[in-house]
Amino acid sequence: MTPIxxxxxxxxxxxxxxxxxxxxxxxxxxxxxxxxxIVTLLAQASIYLxxxxxxxxxxxxxLYAGGIMVLFLFVIMLVSVDRSMKERQFNSxxxxxxxxxxxxxxxxxAVFTKGSSLFPDHALPIVENDNTQNIATQLxxxxxxxxxxxxxxxxxxxxxxxxxxxxxx
Amino acid sequence: MGxxxxxxxxxxxxxxxxxxxxxxxxxxFWALVYIMLVFVGLxxxxxxxxxxxxxxxxxxxxxxxxxxVGPHGLLQPIADAxxxxxxxxxxxxxxxxxxxxxxxxVVVLAAFTVFVVVPFGPTHAxxxxxxxxxxxxxxxxxxxLGIVMAGWASNSHYPLMGALRSxxxxxxxxxxxGLAVVSAILMTSLNPSGTGTLSMIGIVQAQLAQxxxxxxxxxxxxxxxxxxxxxxxxxxxNRAPFDLAEAESExxxxxxxxxxxxxxxxxxxxxxSAMIAVSSIAVTLWLGGWLRPFPNLLNTPTWNLVFSFLxxxxxxxxxxxxxxxxxxxxxHPLFRIQTIGLAGFxxxxxxxxxxxxxxxxxxxxxDISWFSAKVAAFMYLYIxxxxxxxxxxxxxxxxxxxxxLLPMGLGVLLCTGIVGxxxxxxxxxxIPLWHII
Amino acid sequence: MLHxxxxxxxxxxxxxxxxxxxxxxxxRNVVIVLMSIELILNAVNLNLVAFSRLWGDLHGQVFAIFxxxxxxxxxxxxxxxxxxxxxxxxxxxxxxxxxxKW
Numbered sequence: 001m002t003p004i005x006x007x008x009x010x011x012x013x014x015x016x017x018x019x020x021x022x023x024x025x026x027x028x029x030x031x032x033x034x035x036x037x038i039v040t041l042l043a044q045a046s047i048y049l050x051x052x053x054x055x056x057x058x059x060x061x062x063l064y065a066g067g068i069m070v071l072f073l074f075v076i077m078l079v080s081v082d083r084s085m086k087e088r089q090f091n092s093x094x095x096x097x098x099x100x101x102x103x104x105x106x107x108x109x110a111v112f113t114k115g116s117s118l119f120p121d122h123a124l125p126i127v128e129n130d131n132t133q134n135i136a137t138q139l140x141x142x143x144x145x146x147x148x149x150x151x152x153x154x155x156x157x158x159x160x161x162x163x164x165x166x167x168x169x
Numbered sequence: 170m171g172x173x174x175x176x177x178x179x180x181x182x183x184x185x186x187x188x189x190x191x192x193x194x195x196x197x198f199w200a201l202v203y204i205m206l207v208f209v210g211l212x213x214x215x216x217x218x219x220x221x222x223x224x225x226x227x228x229x230x231x232x233x234x235x236x237x238v239g240p241h242g243l244l245q246p247i248a249d250a251x252x253x254x255x256x257x258x259x260x261x262x263x264x265x266x267x268x269x270x271x272x273x274x275v276v277v278l279a280a281f282t283v284f285v286v287v288p289f290g291p292t293h294a295x296x297x298x299x300x301x302x303x304x305x306x307x308x309x310x311x312x313x314l315g316i317v318m319a320g321w322a323s324n325s326h327y328p329l330m331g332a333l334r335s336x337x338x339x340x341x342x343x344x345x346x347g348l349a350v351v352s353a354i355l356m357t358s359l360n361p362s363g364t365g366t367l368s369m370i371g372i373v374q375a376q377l378a379q380x381x382x383x384x385x386x387x388x389x390x391x392x393x394x395x396x397x398x399x400x401x402x403x404x405x406x407n408r409a410p411f412d413l414a415e416a417e418s419e420x421x422x423x424x425x426x427x428x429x430x431x432x433x434x435x436x437x438x439x440x441x442s443a444m445i446a447v448s449s450i451a452v453t454l455w456l457g458g459w460l461r462p463f464p465n466l467l468n469t470p471t472w473n474l475v476f477s478f479l480x481x482x483x484x485x486x487x488x489x490x491x492x493x494x495x496x497x498x499x500x501h502p503l504f505r506i507q508t509i510g511l512a513g514f515x516x517x518x519x520x521x522x523x524x525x526x527x528x529x530x531x532x533x534x535x536d537i538s539w540f541s542a543k544v545a546a547f548m549y550l551y552i553x554x555x556x557x558x559x560x561x562x563x564x565x566x567x568x569x570x571x572x573x574l575l576p577m578g579l580g581v582l583l584c585t586g587i588v589g590x591x592x593x594x595x596x597x598x599x600i601p602l603w604h605i606i
Numbered sequence: 607m608l609h610x611x612x613x614x615x616x617x618x619x620x621x622x623x624x625x626x627x628x629x630x631x632x633x634r635n636v637v638i639v640l641m642s643i644e645l646i647l648n649a650v651n652l653n654l655v656a657f658s659r660l661w662g663d664l665h666g667q668v669f670a671i672f673x674x675x676x677x678x679x680x681x682x683x684x685x686x687x688x689x690x691x692x693x694x695x696x697x698x699x700x701x702x703x704x705x706x707k708w
Contacts, residue, residue: 006610007608007609007610010610010614014614014618017618017622018618018621018622018625021621021622021625021626021645022625024625024629024638024641024642024645025625025626025628025629025632025633025638025642025645027638030635030637030638030641033637033638033641034637034641037641037644037645040622040645040648041648044648044651044652047615047618047652048655051615051655051656051658051659052659053655053658053659053667053670055667055671056651056655056667056670056671056674059671059674060651060674063674063675063678064644064648064674064677064678067678068644068677068678068681071681071682071685072637072640072641072681072685075637075685075688075689076637078689079637079688079689079692079698083697084635084697084698084699087634087699088634089633089634089635090632090633090634091632091633091634091700091701093631093632094631094632096631097627097628097631097632098628098631098632100627100631101624101625101627101628101631102624104623104624104627105620105621105623105624105627108616108620108623108624109617109620112613112616112617112620113613116611116613119612119660120660131664131667134664135664135667135668135671138664138665138668139668139671143668143672146672150672150675150676153675153676153679154675154678154679156679157678157679157680157682157683158682160682160683160686161682161683161685161686162686163686164683164686164687164689164690165686165689165690167693
């Protein structure tokens with residue numbers, strides 16, 4: 001079943017993501033940047049849906065847009081915004097930074113287009129119906145050790161964040 | 170002309186008897202029709218909830234509630250809506266205008282998008298994503314962002330405090346909700362056939378296949394999971410007894426203090442829609458969704474006939490109550506319009522009830538009416554909690570979320586896993602261990 | 607142009623990565639630098655999921671889930687450091703983190 005609207009939605013979502021990314025790095029008010037990042041993350045979740053990855057899309061919405069960005073917004077509200085908005089926003093090496101990042105991006109795109117003959121033309125079909133079940137089989141089978149390490153990492157992060165935010169240890 | 174009408178009727182009939190949701194069939198037009206129906210139904214439900222809340226709360230507090238605007242205050246929500254629409258649209262000075270404008274829309278979008286996967290029947294959902302419950306939990310957690318934006322953009326300390334408290338509370342109780350939901354999803358994998366599923370329609374079909382509602386499964390584990398979700402969902406929607414963030418006596422209405430008129434009504438609409446959304450999650454996961462009681466045991470034609478009469482009978486009962494109260498109205502010339510209005514409303518309800526007796530209609534409406542009845546029971550519970558329980562203090566609220574509900578949720582999850590796999594654990598772990606020892 | 611291949615997704619990922627790198631290198635507000643790091647991680651995720659779709663197996667998606675988890679932990683710790691730093695110095699300017707400068 002070939003989806004008819006895919007090019008339209010891809011270009012729309014890619015445009016939203018790029019505009020959101022540009023807004024993130026150029027806004028003076030960090031709250032506006034955070035909102036632009038939320039829009040970018042939600043557009044990325046939709047692109048995951050187009051890539052037949054519904055579980056990753058759901059995880060992205062719950063964790064990234066609904067968890068991490070709420071954390072960012074909390075911290076932005078706690079850390080005072082007004083003083084930082086009156087200062088200079090870009091540091092003195094911004095020209096070198098933009099040139100370096102553009103060179104890096106150009107390098108990536110050159111590598112991808114030159115090597116595009118290495119991967120097959122048509123994507124292999126993925127069955128979408130039991131995506132969650134298959135991810136679960138992989139996650140608890142082959143990647144069990146990584147799963148446990150990830151939970152240990154989250155525990156360390158929780159303890160670290162609590163200790164660092166305390167007034168007196 | 171006749172053939173055009175006949176082909177149109179046949180087109181509509183082919184979709185009324187289809188066995189797929191519009192999303193699965195890939196039909197845009199029918200999906201749009203379902204979306205409009207859900208939108209209209211949700212608006213009517215919110216209006217009805219407004220009136221019901223004021224009347225039921227009033228009767229619980231031994232007073233009458235709104236009685237003047239229409240017969241028994243039935244037109245009060247419409248009067249409220251007109252008042253809110255005509256109010257002056259204020260934006261506080263030095264408030265962030267863009268954020269102030271966007272915040273109600275974010276909350277309303279998050280509350281309404283959830284209804285894309287809510288299953289009113291086996292084919293009566295707008296679409297059936299295979300990550301249905303994950304989608305619902307994720308999108309309903311986006312409303313926290315709207316609340317934070319609203320509090321921040323108002324540039325005033327009451328809304329900021331209210332928004333911080335409200336969002337901290339919602340994020341804390343999302344964890345407990347998630348654990349309770351996962352232990353219900355575990356039960357879907359214990360089907361005699363097939364694997365577990367995250368899709369909302371699949372969860373109800375798993376309850377049908379296993380022959381019991383998940384609230385009664387592995388007693389008392391299903392009940393404890395249901396209880397955890399029922400408490401967490403009240404805290405998630407900022408309703409009493411967890412409404413410290415928006416209580417009038419505490420924080421002068423919290424994060425929506427500076428909102429007036431139409432913007433406030435958007436927050437109000439979003440709050441009630443979120444209540445209906447989390448109630449539908451609870452109904453789908455634990456109370457069997459659209460299934461009538463005993464669908465497998467009492468499957469004889471007479472029982473089916475009796476159960477199919479219930480929607481029509483409930484509307485006729487409501488119509489009878491309207492006529493009874495119309496007869497009890499004071500016999501004063503000034504009350505004539507109200508009496509006629511109430512009697513007319515009773516006639517409309519009776520007509521709807523009679524239409525629901527027609528077999529073709531009642532077959533399609535059966536599932537939707539059972540689902541709506543269960544969600545309506547949850548709405549009544551919400552109003553009952555508001556009229557009964559005193560408010561939790563904020564530190565007590567956070568303590569309950571993290572120190573009571575979270576360990577209970579983890580315990581229920583662990584026990585559900587162990588009990589669900591007890592035969593595998595017995596066969597593959599304990600018996601070889603016994604042989605080794 | 608009209609048929610969306612894997613190359614389209616890779617180029618989108620590369621563009622987002624460059625935007626994130628520009629944000630990290632040029633902004634002075636620590637919170638916005640952290641948000642640009644999240645942009646970089648998302649670009650990597652997009653690459654992984656695109657390749658997972660190409661080859662038809664799920665290793666890329668599993669790795670993407672791990673990266674999202676990792677990003678959550680890193681955001682929490684990073685923002686904790688930011689709050690501790692802000693409490694000492696009352697500024698979120700990254701150029702003021704120069705106590706070890708000779």
